[in-house]
Amino acid sequence: MTPKFQDNTYWMLSFREGKHDAFRKVFNEHHRSLYYLATKMGLEREEAEDIVSDSFTKLWHGRSSFSNEEHIKGFLVTTTRNACLNLVSQKKRRHLSHNELSYILADHEEDFFRKMVESELLRKLYPHIEQLPKKCKAVFKQIYLEGASTEEAAERLGISTRNVLNQKARAIQLLKGKLLLLLLICSFLHIYNVVTAENTSNKSLHQAFFKKSEKSFCQKAHTRCLYGCTR
Amino acid sequence: MEKVDKIVALILKYRGKTLTEEESNELELWLSEADENRSLFNELVNDESLAVRLKIFDEVNSEAIWAKSMDQVASTGAVVPLRSGNNSWWKYAAAAAVILGVSIVGWQYLKPGKADSVTSKQGASKDNFGIVPGSSKASLTLIDGSTVALDKSTGQDKIQQEKVLVTRSNGQIVYTGGSEHPAVGSKVLFNTLTTQKGGNYRVILPDGSVVHLNAASSLRFPIAFAGNERNVSLTGEAFFEVAPMPRKPFKVKIETPAGDGGTVEVLGTRFNINAYSDVSLVRTTLLHGSVKLVTPSAVQKVLKPNQEAIVNKRGQIVEVREVDGEKAVAWQKDKIELSGNIEEVLQDIARWYDLTVEFKGKIPNLSLTGQIERTLSIDEVEGVLRKQGLVFELRKKERIIVLI
Incomplete structure (x- = not known):
């Protein structure tokens, strides 16, 4: 969040x-999590998009009555949740018996709580990912979110493998301490990779590294590395 | 929602390996509540499954959602230039109030037992059936007839009406800009500040005069004082601190349920007017300066400091007496004065705690003493009254005090 956004009185005002920038800030802050909630509640991609955009339309119309960010968030979550429940019940009604339907619609508080978490x-x-520099972010997304190998990432992004590794190391540097910690363990291997043995195969490098490391650390790192490096 | 935030914070700390022992126990407690909690937790601290989730986040078609939403805004006739400031937001206040209502209901549903001070008090003492002390809240009717809700939140709101700016913060609204433009058009434009039972609010008028409105009251006033008089009208009770303007007298028109309650004319002074609908008389108490009472029957009476004039329903001055002025305005310092007419004392309490009073028999011939804080819980108030020997029944569910 930018400092401006945290300035409660200024941005709430x-x-x-109805200032465009403030509304867009709220949108940026919440639309992904609302979309995520909607898909978790069983909606298709397009349905989720419709429901989330409806929620923001409603927020726009009611904007003058909100006093703080929590309040806005609460409104958005509740509106989205209710719309999802309505749509799910419409869809299910055709196929299910009354009992089955009411079971689904019970929408247990506990379940929803977990979805919110x-x-x-x-x-x-x-x-934290979004704030990475452009190239860095692209590499990071390829490897971490898409599960691409270094080579695949290099090919998809049209850059050298060396460049991919550098960007990745940079991403890790920037994300350090941003609570994506397990990820960092793997990253050290990659920095190691870049620095010491660029031409060695990933596998033998890992083996070499593991020998030097503590056991528990290695096991965590290993899992992560198999995912990040060899796929 | 607070609990969601708490759990999220704990998971993040777990990921960052910065959990204290206490937090670790707290997390473990949640995990042990349900198997589903534990399996969710395991997935959220595992990078692979976290990556799958972040991918959904990443693939959201933000611009499509934004465009759809803005299209809808445009097509519903809310013609608001998106990139410019907009001073007419109060036009949507009525519609907004409806949406707000929905959101509050839904939101409380989401976080049972937690919320702002009012609901938490309700949650803490369920047997009180939501009977809580009053607070700073009111509604403001604007020149176009729309109404905005005012609360005690510390943030600041602004409303522009003609050349006059209204700023709300901390249980108070301030009118500014009217003096630079004394003639706001040819017509006089009014706002009305209204409190319900359990509410109170302060307004600083365009001339700098301060009016503190007690519960279940209203004050109608122009957004700028044009002409050679400052005229406002009052129902209920208010404490005035009038800014001195020798050539521009300040006049309070008193409206009672029984009709015209007369006028109080001032030149610069502090005084209290009590003209509640449930009190049969209008009491004007002067603390400082000088006021002139003009009854509906045009009888005039000048009051001195620490004098109180009582005007009856027929508009006659029935008594002028010496009083302790501070006692009359105890409410203004967030206290309820217990000495005095027992009926009025109980009505005061009822107005603050949103109750009604029922007198089954004769009004007891008993006088109470002292003051109580308006922040006391209804149980504490009940205790004080009983200690002083008042016999009554408090039916919390029906919100009634019955004097037997």
């Missing part, structure tokens, strides 16, 4: 007055 955790982590 702009938000209520997920979407909120992601909402907090995702901006």
Whole structure:
């Protein structure tokens, strides 16, 4: 969040007055987690998009009555959740018996709580990825989110493998301490990779590294590395 | 929602390996509540499954959602230039109030037992059936007839009406800009500040005068004082601190349910007017300066400091007496004065805690003493009254005090 956004009185005022920038800030802050909630509640991609955009339309119309960010978030979550429940029930009604339907629609609080935990955790982590420099972010997304190998990433992005590795190391540097910690363990291997043995195969490098390392550390790193490096 | 935030914070700390022992226990407690909690946790601390989730986040078609939403905004006739400031937001206040209502209901559903002070108090003492002390809240009717809700939140709001700016913060609204433009058009434009039971609010008028409105009251006033008089009208009770303007007298028109309650004319002074609908008389108490009472029957009476004039329903001055002025305005310092007419004392309490009073028999011939804080819980108030020997029944569910 930018400092401006945290300035509660200033941005809330702009938000209520319908200033484009403030509204867009709120949108950026919340639309992904709402979309995520909607898909978790069983909606298809397009349905989720429709519901989330509806929620923001409603927020726009009611903007003058909000007093703080929590309040806005609460409104968005509730509106989205209710719309999802309505749509799910419409869809299911055709195929299910009354009992089955009411079971599904019970929408247990506990379940929803867990969905909220997920979407909120992601909402907090995702901006760290988004804030990476452009190339760095592209590499990071290829490797971490798409599960691409260094070579695949290089090919897809049209850059050298060396460049991929450098960008990755940079991403890790920038994400250090941003609570994507398990990821960092793997990253050290890659930095090692870049620095010491660029021409050695990944596999033998890992083996060499593991010999030097503590056992528990290695096991965690190994899992991550298989994913990040050899696929 | 607080609990969601808490759990998320714990998971993040776990990922960052910065959990304290206490936090670790807290997390473990949640994990042990349900198997689903544990399996979710395992997935969220595992990078592979976290990556799958972040991928969904990443693939969101943000611009499509944004465009759809903005299209809908445009097509619903809310013609608001998106990139410019907009001073007419109060036009949407009515519609907004409906949406707000929905959101609050839904939101409380999401976070049972937690919320702002009011709901938390309700949650803490369920047997009180939501009977809580009053707070800073009111509604403001604007020149176009729309109404905005005012609360005690510390943030600041601004409303522009003609040349006059209204700023809300901390249980108070301030009118500015009117003096530079004394003639706001040819017509006089009014706002009305209204409190319900359990509410109170302060307004600083365009001339700098301060009016503190007690519960279940209203004040109608022009957004700028044009002409050679400052005229406002009052129902209920308010404390005035009038800015001195020798050539521009300040006049309070008192409206009672029984009709015209007369006028109080001032030149610069502090005084209290009590003209509640449930009190049969209008009491004007002067603390400082000088006021002139003009009854509906045009009888005039000048009051001195620490004098109180009582006007009856027929508009006659029935008594002028020496009083302790500070006692009359105890409410203004967030206290309820217990000495005095027992009926009025109980009505005061009822107005603050949003109750009604029922007198089954004769009004007891008993006088209470002292003051109580308006922040006390209803149980504490009940205790004080009983200690002083008042016999009554408090039916919390029906929100009634019955004097037997």
